Amino acid sequence: MPLTGKRILVVEDEPIIAFSLEDMLLEDGADVVAVGSLEEGLDQVEAGTFDFAILDINLHGEKSYPIAFELVRKGVRFVFASGYGDAEHPAELADVTTLTKPYVLDDIRDIAIDN
Template identity: 40%
Template sequence: MLVVEDEGAVAMLIEEMLEELGCEVVASVARLATALDVARHVEADLAMLDVNLAGQFVFPVAEVLRDRAIPFVFSTGYGASRIPAEFSECHILHKPYSESELRQKITLAASEAKRQKRSLP
C-alpha cells in the first residue's frame, strides 16, 4: 500500500492499522511533489490518499494512480464536498475513522478493482 498523509502522527496510525490488517506499506509520503513522483513508479495494490496535503489537494496523485489502474481511497476531514466530480465514485474515509472502517473501504476498493480488471478484454 501507498500512504499519502501530511500529518506524521496520523500517517503512523494509518500504517499501524494497515499492518494489523495484513497490508504491507511500500511507501509513505507527506508532500504532493513527492507523492506524484512515487505514484508514477510505486508497485502498490492500493493507496490511501489524504485529500489536503499542507494546503495542496492530492487529486493529481489520484489521476496518476487511476491512469495506472491502482485503486485508492481518499481520507478527509472536510467531507465529500471537496472531492471533484470526476472522483465521485471513489471511496472516502471521513476522519477520524476506525480500523474497521478502514478495512471495509480498502476491501471494497480492492474488490472493485479486481472486478474491473476481470471485465477488461
C-alpha cells in the same frame, strides 16, 4: 489478516495521523509506503506498484488530485481521506469514497479488499 500482502500507499501530511494509520495497516499485514507531500506521492505512484492507496485530500495547502488521477490511470483502487467530512471532488473523481478521520480499519478493509 485481511490486508496481508496488500501494498498500500498512504499520503498524509500530518505525521501523527500518518504514523497511526501506518501502524494500523502494518498490524493488519499490509506492506505500507507512507509519504507526506504531493510530490512524494506522485513519485511513489510513478515508481511503484500498489494494490490500494489512501490520500489525504489537503496536503500542505495542495489537493492530492494529481496523485488520484495517476492512480486512476494505473488502475489502482484508492480512497480520499478528510478530517472535514465529505468533500466536493472534480467530476472525474466524484465516485471515489471519502473516509472521515479518524480512520476505522474495517472501513479501509471493506474498500481495499472489495473485488
